[in-house]
Amino acid sequence: MYDIGIIGGGTAGMTAAIYGQRAGKKTIIIEGGVFGGQITSSPNVENYPGIASVSGSEFSMNLLDQAVKLGAETAMEQVTGIRDEGSVKVIETAGKEYPCRSVILATGVTHRHLGVPNEERLTGAGVSYCATCDGMFFRGRDVAVVGGGSTALQDAEFLSNYCRKVYLIHRRDEFRGEDSIVKRLESKENVEFILSATVRDIIGDQAVERLIVNSKKTGKEFKLDVSGVFIAVGQIPKNEIFADVVKLDADGFILAAEDCITSRPGIFAAGDCRTKEVRQLTTAAADGAVAALAACRYIAG
Template structure:
């Protein structure tokens, strides 16, 4: 029987593990086969406090993991394949192993939707990004391309105008799905140009992005759009498939939380991008991980004190 199981090993999960371990809860962290979360795809992190010169994403996650291990957190580097939250103890299945716990912290994050191109995967972190807030600063004085037509794409494009000389928005249709206010702002911005009815067929460049090959979906014609960066802004999917039917999820699949970290099941807490589709930053995920661990600790204290209180009164 574990006191706490943490699902996920991004900034939220590892911060939760650090706090839970320091509270002598000896957490078991189900880290996942692709441990570390989305920061493992980020070359340079310059907006995480405490690193004035910046830090590599994988380096930051490795340091956080070692910090959690130092205080007694234990790790299973595999994916959670199922849970049973219908009663206590809470159960988590990892492969053919089932673990039981008094409390669970869900911090499995969200995954950016990608275009699915080999060239896109090869150049991730070398000019290909899914987060303008994270990486926009690196494109000062450069031209970038944003793919997408929803609110996220417009927000990314508008943010990138602070740094880039030109932002080219590529959309597969001739109309945007974004809210009218964001559409109006993007269309009116002098740095933003739209390419309609087009898709990115290939990301060009050897060591870094040098351009994208676009294909017109109506005519089939292709052309090259030179650029230094490609921002894929077609949405995120929360990693909650194994939680369906066990926790309340919203219409997009994100975990519904109450009072910051509490889920629909007593003893199950939540932190990070698996519930947050607004901020999606390492620092906000870490803060949520701290809150979830502290809430889990208080929950366990109350759970253990209840029998003692009733026996003392009798």
């Protein structure tokens, strides 16, 4: 029997394990993919307080090492569901069951990809899904943002403060994001809108060098010389298997506020998988701590 079963081995999940172990609880982290999550693909992390620069993989391995040294157990298995038996929550995998007094869902999200040539190969070498994380590496250079929602608009605004030129590429004639941000971007001399257009290819040998863009109006293709492309076309939570256990919003994120408490007693949500405004390493770590301490209070009575 575990005190805290943690589903997901990203920053939130591993932080939860650290706090749980330090509180004297028996914890296990169950991860179906790679410990560390998406941050492991980042060559440099420079926005985590107290750490000037570290690779994403090193950051993740340090977290995992800290959790394991404190006594946290790990399992590399794909979770298939949770069975609520009142005071006991049973985490189910393909080949095993893990009875727990409480559960923390820290499943994270996956970024929706464009699915164009070289996107995967150049991820971390000019292709990014987080402007806040990687934007500073492109100071004084030309970049592109792909997307039309508020996240894409916010990314373009953030990058315009550091980059020489920011192209904002959207497949429709109008943006779906906040009109106030659109107006601010329109006033910036180094921001150019490219509407009714899609990225067809990302070109570069060792790093991004240019984009091949297709105009939906003319059907013609043209090149954009850029050093980076920031893709902001949506995030996909992986919470479908928990829909009968906790409440999700319309986009599939777990309904939980800053206290990380879900609709189901004894089950908590931490990190990018829950409803929240800011999804960063710092907020994931904060959620992990909050969720673990909330689980400890739940166990205590």
